[in-house]
Amino acid sequence: MKRLLMGAAAAALLTAPVAATEIGDMSAAERQAFREEIRAYLLENPEVLMEAIAVLEQRQAEAEAEAQQLAVVENENALFNSAFDHVWGNPDGDVVIVEFVDYRCSFCRRAHPEVEELVAADGNIRIITKEFPILGEQSTLASQFAIATRVALGGEAYELVSDGLMAMRADVTELALARLATDLGLDSEAIFAAMDDPLVQATIDYNYELAQRMGITGTPSFVFGDQLVQGYVPLPNMQDIVAVLRDTAE
Structure with a gap:
């Protein structure tokens, strides 16, 4: 869930201005401001989280289906x-x-x-x-x-x-x-x-x-x-x- 939040927040903040182009180049004050922007954006746009969850679930389902098909092929004779x-x-x-x-x-x-x-x-x-x-x-x-x-x-x-x-x-x-x-x-x-x-x-x-x-x-x-x-x-x-x-x- 932590990764999901980070991923959604990162996508959302493409529209948010920051003082530095790289996280590592930010000062402590800039990083704090960046975090506050993330929180504010998610509170104002909670649907972003649902969109991110839907994308994640779709990718997981596709990966699971591919793994299952591979398992069938690998065990075809036994099946x-x-x-x-x-x-x-x-x-x-x-x-x-x-x-x-x-x-x-x-x-x-x-x-x-x-x-x-x-x-x-x-x-x-x-x-x-x-x-x-x-x-x-x-x-x-x-x-x-x-x-x-x-x-x-x-x-x-x-x-x-x-x-x-x-x-x-x-x-x-x-x-x-x-x-x-x-x-x-x-x-x-x-x-x-x-x-x-x-x-x-x-x-x-x-x-x-x-x-x-x-x-x-x-x-x-x-x-x-x-x-x-x-x-x-x-x-x-x-x-x-x-x-x-x-x-x-x-």
Whole structure:
């Protein structure tokens, strides 16, 4: 904030007369007068501060967007071609979306049906789910169970369990997970046995490391093409992003 004030004041005082052309050439009295001019100008023109803040925020947003695009490019293979992740939707879709999820995340739960609606209605989206449990032990247990389902029973079973975990409101316990598997007609014993497979923890570790490299700290987080978006994205906004990606690709 101090730099912001100095920057705004310096810009404002381009119209204020001073006795010396360089700050270093000023006497103590001139410097004091200069400070008083700064204060007086800002008190008379407080909108200058708002203009300076707006410029600063715009520059910061542009720099952040550039950094995020660079992070996507640098981690392209890990994002789009990892064998650890489940791919659904249209495997040959012209638009690729990556989603980092935590089953205990309320915004992930809110986004889940909208993501499914987007993929189903569009028909030409390839989506990659990255297990990213960050909200405690229950999140980790849920993610381990989902990944173990994929290891033991395949992608279709994983999708059933993933949907079930997103809808689950009870505490995530082994008993609750076994009941979920039974309700879905899946072999819970096979899933629990697969939870000891090294691939389960390797998947979570891989996504943790990827998220750290990319500065992803929350869920849901999305990658739309080369655009990283952290946080919940409503369906209309996702549709707009997909449309822009297609227009850009043409």
